[in-house]
Amino acid sequence: MNISKRGSRIQASPIRKLKPYADQAKKEGVHIYHLNIGQPDVPTPQPVWDAIKNYNEEVLSYGPAQGFLELRQAVADYFQSYGITVGSEDIIITIGGSEAIHFSFSVVADYGEEILIPEPFYTNYNGFASFAGVQIVPLTLDVEEGFRLPPEKEIESQITEKTRAILLCSPNNPTGSVYTPEEIERIITLVKKHDLFLMGDEVYKEFIYDGGTHKSILEYPEIQERAIVVDSISKRFSSCGARVGAVITRNQEVYQSLLKFAQARLCPPSVEQKAALDAYRMGSEYFQQVREEYQRRRDVLFEGLKDIPGVVMHKPQGAFYIIVKLPIEESEHFVKWMLTDFRVDKETVMVAPAQGFYSSPGKGKDEVRIAYVLNEKQLKRAIYILKEGLKKYQNLFSKNEEKPA
Amino acid sequence: MNISKRGSRIQASPIRKLKPYADQAKKEGVHIYHLNIGQPDVPTPQPVWDAIKNYNEEVLSYGPAQGFLELRQAVADYFQSYGITVGSEDIIITIGGSEAIHFSFSVVADYGEEILIPEPFYTNYNGFASFAGVQIVPLTLDVEEGFRLPPEKEIESQITEKTRAILLCSPNNPTGSVYTPEEIERIITLVKKHDLFLMGDEVYKEFIYDGGTHKSILEYPEIQERAIVVDSISKRFSSCGARVGAVITRNQEVYQSLLKFAQARLCPPSVEQKAALDAYRMGSEYFQQVREEYQRRRDVLFEGLKDIPGVVMHKPQGAFYIIVKLPIEESEHFVKWMLTDFRVDKETVMVAPAQGFYSSPGKGKDEVRIAYVLNEKQLKRAIYILKEGLKKYQNLFSKNEEKPA
Numbered sequence: 001m002n003i004s005k006r007g008s009r010i011q012a013s014p015i016r017k018l019k020p021y022a023d024q025a026k027k028e029g030v031h032i033y034h035l036n037i038g039q040p041d042v043p044t045p046q047p048v049w050d051a052i053k054n055y056n057e058e059v060l061s062y063g064p065a066q067g068f069l070e071l072r073q074a075v076a077d078y079f080q081s082y083g084i085t086v087g088s089e090d091i092i093i094t095i096g097g098s099e100a101i102h103f104s105f106s107v108v109a110d111y112g113e114e115i116l117i118p119e120p121f122y123t124n125y126n127g128f129a130s131f132a133g134v135q136i137v138p139l140t141l142d143v144e145e146g147f148r149l150p151p152e153k154e155i156e157s158q159i160t161e162k163t164r165a166i167l168l169c170s171p172n173n174p175t176g177s178v179y180t181p182e183e184i185e186r187i188i189t190l191v192k193k194h195d196l197f198l199m200g201d202e203v204y205k206e207f208i209y210d211g212g213t214h215k216s217i218l219e220y221p222e223i224q225e226r227a228i229v230v231d232s233i234s235k236r237f238s239s240c241g242a243r244v245g246a247v248i249t250r251n252q253e254v255y256q257s258l259l260k261f262a263q264a265r266l267c268p269p270s271v272e273q274k275a276a277l278d279a280y281r282m283g284s285e286y287f288q289q290v291r292e293e294y295q296r297r298r299d300v301l302f303e304g305l306k307d308i309p310g311v312v313m314h315k316p317q318g319a320f321y322i323i324v325k326l327p328i329e330e331s332e333h334f335v336k337w338m339l340t341d342f343r344v345d346k347e348t349v350m351v352a353p354a355q356g357f358y359s360s361p362g363k364g365k366d367e368v369r370i371a372y373v374l375n376e377k378q379l380k381r382a383i384y385i386l387k388e389g390l391k392k393y394q395n396l397f398s399k400n401e402e403k404p405a
Numbered sequence: 406m407n408i409s410k411r412g413s414r415i416q417a418s419p420i421r422k423l424k425p426y427a428d429q430a431k432k433e434g435v436h437i438y439h440l441n442i443g444q445p446d447v448p449t450p451q452p453v454w455d456a457i458k459n460y461n462e463e464v465l466s467y468g469p470a471q472g473f474l475e476l477r478q479a480v481a482d483y484f485q486s487y488g489i490t491v492g493s494e495d496i497i498i499t500i501g502g503s504e505a506i507h508f509s510f511s512v513v514a515d516y517g518e519e520i521l522i523p524e525p526f527y528t529n530y531n532g533f534a535s536f537a538g539v540q541i542v543p544l545t546l547d548v549e550e551g552f553r554l555p556p557e558k559e560i561e562s563q564i565t566e567k568t569r570a571i572l573l574c575s576p577n578n579p580t581g582s583v584y585t586p587e588e589i590e591r592i593i594t595l596v597k598k599h600d601l602f603l604m605g606d607e608v609y610k611e612f613i614y615d616g617g618t619h620k621s622i623l624e625y626p627e628i629q630e631r632a633i634v635v636d637s638i639s640k641r642f643s644s645c646g647a648r649v650g651a652v653i654t655r656n657q658e659v660y661q662s663l664l665k666f667a668q669a670r671l672c673p674p675s676v677e678q679k680a681a682l683d684a685y686r687m688g689s690e691y692f693q694q695v696r697e698e699y700q701r702r703r704d705v706l707f708e709g710l711k712d713i714p715g716v717v718m719h720k721p722q723g724a725f726y727i728i729v730k731l732p733i734e735e736s737e738h739f740v741k742w743m744l745t746d747f748r749v750d751k752e753t754v755m756v757a758p759a760q761g762f763y764s765s766p767g768k769g770k771d772e773v774r775i776a777y778v779l780n781e782k783q784l785k786r787a788i789y790i791l792k793e794g795l796k797k798y799q800n801l802f803s804k805n806e807e808k809p810a
Contacts, residue, residue, distance in 0.1 A: 001600045001631060004569070007512040007662035016470070016668055037467075044465040052676060053458050060449040060646045062442075065421070095500050095648070098670040107412040111516045111538055127669025133516055133538060164409070195406045226406060241465040241675030243500070243648075257412035263421055264532025265503040269674045270646030271457060 010130035013123065015352045018332075021339035022350055030343055033382035035370045036335075036352040038173065038320065042238040042290060047278035055271045063270045065262040067093020067246070071273050074280040075231070075246050081284065082205075084218045090250050092258050093276075095268050097203050097232030097245035102128045104228050104247055107257045108197045109134040109164040115199070116158055117167045118149065120174050120323060120357035120364055122201070125167070137163065138359045143325050143367065146314035147175040149183045156190055165197035165228075166190065168217065171204040174357045174369040175323050176298075176316020178208055181215050188217075191226055197254075198223055203232040203245075204319040206287040209295040212317055218248065225251045235320075236287070237279040242272040294320050297372040297379055304383035305370075308390065320372050323354055323364075326390065327398075331355070331368045334393055342389045349386045415535040418528065420757045423737075426744040427755055435748055438787035440775045441740075441757040443578065443725065447643040447695060452683040460676045468675045470667040472498020472651070476678050479685040480636070480651050486689065487610075489623045495655050497663050498681075500673045502608050502637030502650035507533045509633050509652055512662045513602045514539045514569040520604070521563055522572045523554065525579050525728060525762035525769055527606070530572070542568065543764045548730050548772065551719035552580040554588045561595060570602035570633075571595065573622065576609040579762045579774040580728050581703075581721020583613055586620050593622075596631055602659075603628055608637040608650075609724040611692040614700040617722055623653065630656045640725075641692070642684040647677040699725050702777040702784055709788035710775075713795065725777050728759055728769075731795065732803075736760070736773045739798055747794045754791045 002008075015036055022032055066072065072088035079086050094100040101124070109115055111133035117125060119138035129136045139158050141147040149155065166187055170179040191198045200217035208214055217227045232245035249255055301322065302315050310327025328334050332353040342348055354367035372379060407413075420441055427437055471477065477493035484491050499505040506529070514520055516538035522530060524543035534541045544563050546552040554560065571592055575584040596603045605622035613619055622632045637650035654660055706727065707720055715732025733739050737758040747753055759772035777784060 001602060003512050003658055003662055004515045004518070006515060007659070007666075010662065010665045010669070012665055013470075013668040039464075039466050041464065043463045048465065052460060055457060058448045059444075059446065060453065060644045061444050062645045065418075095674075096671060102670070106536060107408050110409045110411060113409070124669050124671070127665065131511060131666055131669060197406060239465045240467045241672065243672070243674045253408055254412075257408055257415065260415040260417055260532065261412075261536055263418040264415070264529050264536060265507070266501060266529070267646065267648070269500075269648045269677055271676060272674055 006130050006133060011126055013127070015123065015356065018336060018339065018350070021336055025339050025348060029346060031347045032339070033347065033349045033374060033378060033385065035372070035374065035382060036350040038235065038371050038373065039240055040235060040238045040320070040373045041375065042293065044238045045279060045282060045286060047282055048237060048239055048242070048275045051275040051278040052271055055274055060270060063267040063273060065267055066259055067091070067268055068273050068277070071277045071280070074277050078280050079218070079248070082214070082216065084216055086218065086248055086250065090248055090255065092247050092255070092262055093268050093273060094245040094247055094262070095265070096243040097201070097230050097234060098124065098128070100230040100232065100245045100247040101125065101201070102132060103258050103261050104199050104230060105129060105132045105134050106261060107254055108199070108228070112162065113164045114160060114162045115165045115167055116163055119359055120354060122169060122173045123356045126359065135162070136359055140358070140360055140363060141175070143312055143314065143323055147172070147177045147323070149179065149186060152186050152189065155186070159190065159194050163194065163196060165199050167199040167201065169201035171207055171214070171318025173204065173319050174321045174354065176319050176321050177314070178212055178214070178317040184215055184217065188220055188223055191223060196226065197228060198226050199228045199230065201230045203230065203235055206236055206291060207294055207320060208318040209291070209298060210317070228254060233276050233279055239275070239279065242275060243269060244272050244276040294372065296376060300376050300379050301370065301372045301383065304380065308387060322370050322372070323367050324370060325367045328366055328390070328393065329398070331366055335368065337393060338389050342392060344385045344388055347381070347385055349382045349389065351386070411535055411538060416531055418532070420528065420761065423741060423744065423755070426741055430744050430753060434751060436752045437744070438752065438754045438779060438783060438790065440777070440779065440787055441755040443640065443776050443778065444645055445640060445643045445725070445778045446780065447698070449643045450684060450687060450691060452687055453642060453644055453647070453680045456680040456683040457676055460679055465675060468672040468678065470672055471664055472496070472673055473678050473682070476682045476685070479682050483685050484623070484653070487619070487621065489621055491623065491653055491655065495653055495660065497652050497660070497667055498673050498678060499650040499652055499667070500670070501648040502606070502635050502639060503529065503533070505635040505637065505650045505652040506530065506606070507537060508663050508666050509604050509635060510534060510537045510539050511666060512659055513604070513633070517567065518569045519565060519567045520570045520572055521568055524764055525759060527574060527578045528761045531764065540567070541764055545763070545765055545768060546580070548717055548719065548728055552577070552582045552728070554584065554591060557591050557594065560591070564595065564599050568599065568601060570604050572604040572606060574606035576612055576619070576723025578609065578724050579726045579759065581724050581726050582719070583617055583619070583722040589620055589622065593625055593628055596628060601631065602633060603631050605632065605634045607634055608640055611641055611696060612699055612725060613723040614696070614703060615722070633659060638681050638684055644680070644684065647680060648674060649677050649681040699777065701781060705781050705784050706775065706777045706788065709785065713792060727775050727777070728772050729775060730772045733771055733795070733798065734803070736771055740773065742798060743794050747797060749790045749793055752786070752790055754787045754794065756791070
């Protein structure tokens with residue numbers, strides 16, 4: 001009576017495994033600035049709350065497997081506002097972007113087949129790949145190169161007979177990079193040449209700074225049948241706990257299979273679908289404010305970190321993350337040490353060791369991901385504590401050439 | 406660029422594929438009595454609505470992957486009220502019973518491995534099995550035998566080298582049978598002998614009639630490490646659209662794997678978890694009323710059907726379903742015909758063809774599943790229409806020996 005191989009192989013969330021140390025610090029009365037997870041502090045917009053409070057039915061019943069038609073229409077209208085024409089019949093409402101990823105992996109690949117993903121990548125892709133029995137093949141990008149995509153030949157060298165899809169996440173979690181149209185077209189050439197699906201995780205598309213714009217993979221008619229887009233309201237409307245996302249595809253064969261996956265799990269939560277509907281109807285002014293706020297935060301963070309000697313990073317163009325290479329040996333040890341040993345006036349900072357965002361062994365060992373999900377004042381304080389911690393850590397470990405345990 | 410095999414093989418929901426005919430009838434102004442799905446008409450209890458209305462946070466944020474501690478404690482207390490001791494650390498809150506099934510299948514079996522399930526069974530087990538790449542091996546039960554489990558030897562003959570678990574759903578969807586302690590013990594002997602997991606889908610445990618009681622697989626200390634229970638608030642609290650369920654296991658290795666699956670999808674919906682918490686705290690008087698209501702409905706339905714010549718069925722002991730063998734050739738054709746061709750004063754009835762609840766080819770062709778999810782008055786009217794429809798259908802097709810198209 002052994003558990004399944006997938007059950008034993010699936011990796012523990014690398015962010016969550018440090019949680020016990022954070023819990024212990026909190027027990028001791030220490031305040032932690034959480035820059036480790038992508039949980040925005042931005043208040044959830046009022047229409048979301050109003051829709052929840054005003055939900056008025058006698059029975060909290062099942063909805064359609066593909067989501068309420070009204071909501072699918074609102075999602076279609078939202079895409080139309082970006083000049084992208086999709087119909088409600090191209091959209092399946094999912095239980096968060098998470099389920100959209102899981103469904104997409106499962107529809108493009110069978111057990112042991114491969115999906116090519118630039119790394120570092122969103123760590124939960126690993127979880128869903130294990131769960132679905134799919135292999136992620138990493139295309140390693142480099143912080144020193146600002147995480148730009150390599151030349152076509154180099155990308156192509158990672159495509160095998162088992163490759164079924166390439167996944168692009170843009171704006172990117174965890175690097176903050178936004179792929180240029182030229183980079184996207186480089187990938188499109190390859191998916192056409194090798195007859196692959198192209199998956200686009202575009203959940204951060206409103207979070208693009210310095211006047212940059214988002215280019216969706218849905219905007220290329222030549223890959224109309226290949227494109228599968230993952231969407232979510234979690235970050236866009238600061239509604240992570242609502243668990244409402246979507247998968248969008250114009251390929252009707254893909255759609256019909258996704259629908260059958262959706263039917264097996266019955267439906268997404270009904271109340272939050274109504275909340276999502278009212279969120280989508282808010283229009284673009286809401287995003288404008290949110291975007292300005294995050295751009296300020298990015299600037300505060302980037303300016304704050306750049307004078308640390310030995311730090312390597314690239315200014316994020318989008319999302320609310322940055323990967324920072326630190327002048328230390330093992331970021332996991334550093335992050336843990338910050339939680340267990342370092343305080344400034346009973347305060348400390350938690351960031352995410354970057355190793356969990358890579359699937360190539362050893363990669364990202366000296367990098368961390370920082371999520372700028374706190375307001376400017378808190379962010380400044382957190383940067384100060386992080387710098388002080390880093391100084392002390394370097395004194396303790398690097399200078400004494402003591403090996404971290 | 407083909408979709409995955411699992412994507413093309415997964416079966417369409419046999420209940421949902423008749424939906425277009427129902428939609429068409431509704432468009433024509435026909436009222437349909439829906440006895441085809443397990444969507445209770447019982448009002449969702451007020452504490453659920455109050456919790457939703459009173460949810461008061463600034464940010465609708467992620468909760469813990471395993472669900473809020475408070476809710477897990479409430480679920481543990483609820484089990485304790487049945488004399489079953491489990492701790493909050495044995496419980497993972499899932500996105501409906503659906504996710505609990507999916508997680509459980511994935512943790513006990515790898516691709517191509519087998520789970521033995523008495524058939525007819527809840528049709529969505531098929532969907533999750535395809536999705537997870539697991540093979541369901543049916544143990545065929547017979548309506549003529551009241552769907553009792555066969556002798557040990559006969560069950561054992563279905564166990565192979567690839568079998569990893571047996572799943573018992575009791576009270577049963579779709580048969581309405583409740584396994585006796587003796588039947589459960591027959592299965593326990595086999596799971597011990599063949600070193601298997603035992604999965605218990607016990608979501609209908611309050612729906613047991615005539616003073617009968619539920620025996621959980623968690624009550625057997627000798628299979629403490631083997632037992633995995635699927636639970637859900639959907640039917641118990643008439644909250645199908647909330648998508649809150651749970652998986653309960655005392656096996657810590659299983660638990661840790663389930664937790665990693667849960668971490669990949671981040672968390673269950675936050676608002677509904679609070680609603681579920683208040684539902685669990687309502688106590689047992691609530692169930693008493695609901696149970697009496699369903700017992701009356703069962704009696705109305707059973708009495709109403711039993712004088713139809715040629716009908717074979719067995720009085721359900723629990724849940725709110727009955728499998729009825731009809732004196733016709735193809736129940737799918739009959740169900741469709743009722744939707745397209747038969748009306749009494751602009752009304753008709755929809756039931757579920759039973760074939761989709763069997764995985765053995767050809768089984769259940771002349772059976773239907775009827776869900777008694779309407780009130781007594783509506784149920785009586787629906788039975789009348791069903792009887793009239795059956796009479797006319799038999800005249801049209803059986804007597805003329807016309808082959809249904």
